[in-house]
Amino acid sequence: MGELAAxxxxxxxxxxxxxxxxxxxxxxxxxxxxxxxxxxxxxxxxGKLDAVDEEDVISWILKCQDxxxxxxxxxxxxxxxxxxxxxxxxxxxxxxxxxxxxxxxxNYIVGLQNEDGSFSGDIWGEVDTxxxxxxxxxxxxxxxxxxxxxxKAVEYIVSCKxxxxxxxxxPGGESHSGQIFCCVGALAIAGALHHVDxxxxxxxxxxxxxxxxxxxGRPEKLPDVVM
Amino acid sequence: xxxxxxxxxxxxxxxxxxxxxxxxxxVTPIPQDDxxxxxxxxxxxxxxxxxxxxxxAVYYSNERSSRSFQLTKEAICLxxxxxxxxxxxxxxxxxxxxxLQDELAFxxxxxxxxxxxxxxxxxxxxxxxxxGTGAVNKELQFTKKMLSLDAKNYHAWSHRQWVLQALGGWxxxxxxxxxxxxxxxxxxxxxxxxxxxxTRSPLLGGLIAMRDSEVNFTIEAILGNPENESPWxxxxxxxxxxxxxxxxxxxxxxVCLKVLSTKSNYVFALSTLLDLICHGxxxxxxxxxxxxxxxxxxxxxxxxxLGRAICRVLECVDPLRCNYWLWRKSKLPLTxxxx
Numbered sequence: 120m121g122e123l124a125a126x127x128x129x130x131x132x133x134x135x136x137x138x139x140x141x142x143x144x145x146x147x148x149x150x151x152x153x154x155x156x157x158x159x160x161x162x163x164x165x166g167k168l169d170a171v172d173e174e175d176v177i178s179w180i181l182k183c184q185d186x187x188x189x190x191x192x193x194x195x196x197x198x199x200x201x202x203x204x205x206x207x208x209x210x211x212x213x214x215x216x217x218x219x220x221x222x223x224x225x226n227y228i229v230g231l232q233n234e235d236g237s238f239s240g241d242i243w244g245e246v247d248t249x250x251x252x253x254x255x256x257x258x259x260x261x262x263x264x265x266x267x268x269x270x271k272a273v274e275y276i277v278s279c280k281x282x283x284x285x286x287x288x289x290p291g292g293e294s295h296s297g298q299i300f301c302c303v304g305a306l307a308i309a310g311a312l313h314h315v316d317x318x319x320x321x322x323x324x325x326x327x328x329x330x331x332x333x334x335x336g337r338p339e340k341l342p343d344v345v346m
Numbered sequence: 347x348x349x350x351x352x353x354x355x356x357x358x359x360x361x362x363x364x365x366x367x368x369x370x371x372x373v374t375p376i377p378q379d380d381x382x383x384x385x386x387x388x389x390x391x392x393x394x395x396x397x398x399x400x401x402x403a404v405y406y407s408n409e410r411s412s413r414s415f416q417l418t419k420e421a422i423c424l425x426x427x428x429x430x431x432x433x434x435x436x437x438x439x440x441x442x443x444x445x446l447q448d449e450l451a452f453x454x455x456x457x458x459x460x461x462x463x464x465x466x467x468x469x470x471x472x473x474x475x476x477x478g479t480g481a482v483n484k485e486l487q488f489t490k491k492m493l494s495l496d497a498k499n500y501h502a503w504s505h506r507q508w509v510l511q512a513l514g515g516w517x518x519x520x521x522x523x524x525x526x527x528x529x530x531x532x533x534x535x536x537x538x539x540x541x542x543x544x545t546r547s548p549l550l551g552g553l554i555a556m557r558d559s560e561v562n563f564t565i566e567a568i569l570g571n572p573e574n575e576s577p578w579x580x581x582x583x584x585x586x587x588x589x590x591x592x593x594x595x596x597x598x599x600x601v602c603l604k605v606l607s608t609k610s611n612y613v614f615a616l617s618t619l620l621d622l623i624c625h626g627x628x629x630x631x632x633x634x635x636x637x638x639x640x641x642x643x644x645x646x647x648x649x650x651x652l653g654r655a656i657c658r659v660l661e662c663v664d665p666l667r668c669n670y671w672l673w674r675k676s677k678l679p680l681t682x683x684x685x
Binding site for chain 2: 122150151172175178179182190192194195196197199241242245281282283287288289291292293295321322323325327328330337338339340
């Protein structure tokens with residue numbers, strides 16, 4: 120088996136700004152906080168987190184925080200749970216979660232829980248089980264999980280369970296590996312894994328591996344590193 | 347109001363810098379402030395930087411005008427993932443009472459090259475929701491068009507499900523699923539939608555009423571392509587929460603037997619038979635004979651316990667999941683065997 124070219128990965132992450140005219144760099148603008156999370160987590164796994172200046176990162180992240188308590192993808196953008204989780208995760212990476220006003224951040228998230236237990240991504244109301252996972256995960260890191268209606272949140276996730284044991288983005292939505300990751304993760308954190316039909320879902324997940332060895336997200340789809 | 351005849355691509359080709367447009371001369375653009383030592387800095391093209399600098403100006407001053415509206419379109423075309431711009435566009439739409447049909451048309455024009463963009467689909471839903479039930483046909487048409495480009499587009503399916511539940515239009519949905527499955531019987535999204543219609547449509551009788559005809563349809567699909575994962579799962583799903591009826595329906599085991607008799611593409615037939623047995627189905631001798639007749643290479647002599655024998659065959663013929671079948675074998679109750 121080949122070895123991971125760790126140094127090359129580190130070089131790539133740090134030199135991202137070299138790609139002057141790429142479409143990719145432009146469309147990353149609004150989700151820079153996500154990009155920071157992926158890049159920094161990778162550096163941490165490779166043991167090279169010290170390649171970035173911790174103070175710079177943290178002060179930039181705090182500039183992304185909105186008065187609602189939530190975080191935006193970049194300075195001057197609107198808050199959204201996606202970036203709020205990334206912000207908290209990056210701070211956790213540096214073991215600096217305590218610089219946050221945990222109540223303020225968690226209030227933002229709590230405000231996004233709907234009557235049926237689901238979570239919206241932001242004030243505009245898009246609902247998706249991804250956001251359930253994000254909310255639960257984020258509150259768990261902040262040690263404020265008790266601020267939401269956990270039972271209702273679980274109930275909503277369970278309503279997204281399908282005939283194959285998998286989970287979709289909303290009730291009736293097709294089972295998808297990514298959504299399953301989110302739903303199972305959320306249920307695990309909430310101590311509600313008993314709602315998962317382990318055997319049925321386990322087999323569905325086994326069937327995601329295709330001949331090439333890769334894994335797809337749904338039956339008859341191509342394998343994808345993301346999955 | 348902005349031009350609604352504009353072809354967005356054409357506008358891009360003819361673009362005049364904002365600094366040279368007279369209608370923007372009174373606005374001071376606000377450059378992006380990343381601080382003295384930017385983290386993960388992005389190398390923007392000048393056109394992008396300029397557009398966003400003007401956007402920041404109108405956004406921070408909350409200018410909900412016609413020119414702002416046009417600017418959001420340009421910003422979206424440069425970066426359709428920028429949710430702040432979409433959000434501001436919605437605010438402008440509300441303030442100006444912009445034409446919502448025009449808005450649907452705009453989204454429709456840029457949808458093809460942004461078919462998996464979360465912001466686009468969310469915006470579409472927001473507009474459709476405002477239009478209400480009057481938007482049903484257009485939305486069903488739109489999703490149908492998007493699905494004709496990619497029949498498994500998750501966003502399109504999600505939107506379509508929302509339309510049906512929020513606005514209606516169930517009448518032709520089962521036929522639509524039928525058509526898609528006719529085009530590609532392997533389309534798991536279409537199978538999922540079929541289940542959605544059968545279980546939730548207010549116009550059909552519900553799962554139990556539909557079960558019989560659905561079982562027949564599904565079995566036909568299975569026999570046509572036994573290696574197709576979706577109909578096997580669908581078949582199981584038709585008996586959700588009713589295991590008793592499932593194991594007692596003779597069609598369940600007979601479809602397994604039929605596929606086994608062909609001696610090809612029988613992996614799902616075997617695993618389904620295994621599940622039936624684990625839930626209490628008593629297999630007759632012909633099942634044992636069918637499995638022996640498979641002549642599985644490398645399996646060695648098969649176990650007298652049918653469940654264990656099936657697992658052994660699966661370990662050999664589905665080697666990618668060998669560990670899974672070994673685990674299944676280890677979980678088998680010891681008393682299960684053929685009559």
